[in-house]
Amino acid sequence: MSTRHNALNLRLSAFMAVLLCALCITTMPAVALADQPDTDIVCGTAESERQDAAADRPDISALHAIVVGKDGTVYYERAADEQVKIASITKVMTAIVALDNAPLDTTITVDHAAATVGQSSADLKEGDTMTLETALRALLIPSGNDAGMAIARSVGAIIDPSSDDPYGVFIDAMNKKAQELGMDSKFTNPHGLDFDGWEGDMHSSARDVATMFSYVMRNDDFRALTSSTDNVAHVTGADGTKREITMVERNKILGTNGNIGGKTGGTYEALQCFVGAFSRENGGEIYTVVLGCDGDEVRFADTLTLANWYYDHIVDYPAVTSNMTAADGQLLVARATDSDWTDKTIDVTAEDPTQTAQIFSLAGEVKQKLDLKTLSGDIKRGDDAGTLTLVQDGHTVATVKLVCAQDQAAPNPLEWCLVQLDRLFRLVTGQPQQAESSLVATAPSPLEINGTK
Known part of the structure; x- marks a missing residue:
């Protein structure tokens, strides 16, 4: 009797364990997978109303996204107005303010704060000098936080030579430009870090990022910078020694599938993000934004999904x-x-x-x-x-x-x-x-x- 009772208890315990596991699995947060929610908006109308066929709807996992034409036409959006962290996409506004206020041959100096900012780096050293053009390449290609800090302090001093806080002047200029462009974004630093002492009330949205990027793509100097495949930077050290820095391009799709430029971003809070520009013979130029992607590969896969979705629906009528x-x-x-x-x-x-x-x-x-x-x-x-x-x-x-x-x-x-x-x-x-x-x-x-x- 005792043996049968023990066996029954064992079977009951096993059953309860399986049941508990099943309950845990069903209540765990879902892994981000490609999706086609009815809240997605195509050409101004939600899919709950449009009910397009699945083949005519982008299948992406990004939490926030948008596709915008060069003329400002919005073709697709997903939670595009929610204000979130955008990480290093912030550097696009840094480039905008720099290009608006200084010529490309302006000398940029790397101070101690810039050289020690940490995280994503262009391997700049304290005392290094370079042209603004080189600094912008170091900002955009390897997403150098050090370059962002150096640009902010050097160009801030040009914007207001009388200020004893050129860094603060530059951040103010970033926010003034955002307001000028009709963005609801706020910037608190020139690189987009949101941790390790850089926490703050910084935020933007997919729509704001598209607005910012479509604006800067009208600048021929920026277009040349973001599309360049030259990843070697020439700098002069504090002792006058010249050296070359080979930089790693963060935009893994540059030059493929019509991609002519873009900017990556990623932190633990922002997740992985990307804004890209595409140009193809049929369909012209568009800008895509994906924010809140679960991984580097996902952000580029989602980006190409959106670009291909747009171009696949261009017809010769x-x-x-x-x-x-x-x-x-x-x-x-x-x-x-x-x-x-x-x-x-x-x-x-x-x-x-x-x-x-x-x-x-x-x-x-x-x-x-x-x-x-x-x-x-x-x-x-x-x-x-x-x-x-x-x-x-x-x-x-x-x-x-x-x-x-x-x-x-x-x-x-x-x-x-x-x-x-x-x-x-x-x-x-x-x-x-x-x-x-x-x-x-x-x-x-x-x-x-x-x-x-």
Whole structure:
């Protein structure tokens, strides 16, 4: 009996242990995995409303993200306005303030505070001097905190030569620039450290980072710096000795998949972050931001997922689509009123029937706006007939010049008299005085267009 009782207790204990493990597993915090939540926003509308197919939605794990076009169009966002830590992406604002206030040949000096700041370093030594251009490369390529401190103190002294706190002057300039750009961000240092004595009320958001980066990418000097693959810095030591520093590029996707630059960031609180610029033939230039990624590989994988998602949805949309042909054999766009007659219209076609417009297929349906000229007199094939405007999401994506596709002579005197009699009859009987214009061309859904890039 005792043996059976002990066996039963053992089986019960084993069962309870398994149950406890199962409960622990189900209550553990979920590991960050790629996801497609309905709170994601595409072209200004949440997926809870859009309900795009899974294949048309970015599958990323970043806690915060955004994709912005060079013109400011926001294509995708995830919790993009939440203020969080951005770590070394802070250095983009450091570069902005430096470039706004000093020429590239300005001498930057590394003081004790800069040389001993710690963490990510460009291996600068106390007393080193270099040009601002070299210091910015040391700031951006290996994400040198030492370079950030040196730039802040040296350029701060230029911004306000009378101040005995050039470092504070530079930080104030960073925050003033953020306000000028309409950002809600706050900066408390030039490098982004948020631990080991650097804790503070520093914060930014994915949208703010995109705003900051799109602004600085208008600066040709910064574009050259962030896209450069030259990782050797030339500095002069305190004793006058010149030396070379070989720096490790933190942007692991630079020069691939259309990436033309970017800035990494990462701390225990910020997790892994990246802002990147991409340029491809079809789709132009965009900026992507991912914040709060679980690892270095994840931030670059998420970045490429967002870039590819955008470019994969760029389509060459035909300016004219029609199931009918005009008198000249071209696609019939419209029939325009010939005001000299009561019953005649003129076939209208596109001057360039092969015209296309690159559009983002998820930005909504394309609408047509027809603006025909008043036609009268002797009409010749090729005469200006007006325009057809294509509009998507409130933006004009193409303007098509229209031309007459046929000749039509004006009425001779006898015909003119007959036309007037006809008009009188139409007036009495309540009929139109002339044939009405009509739009024949159609606007297919962008998602139905083949040849997505």
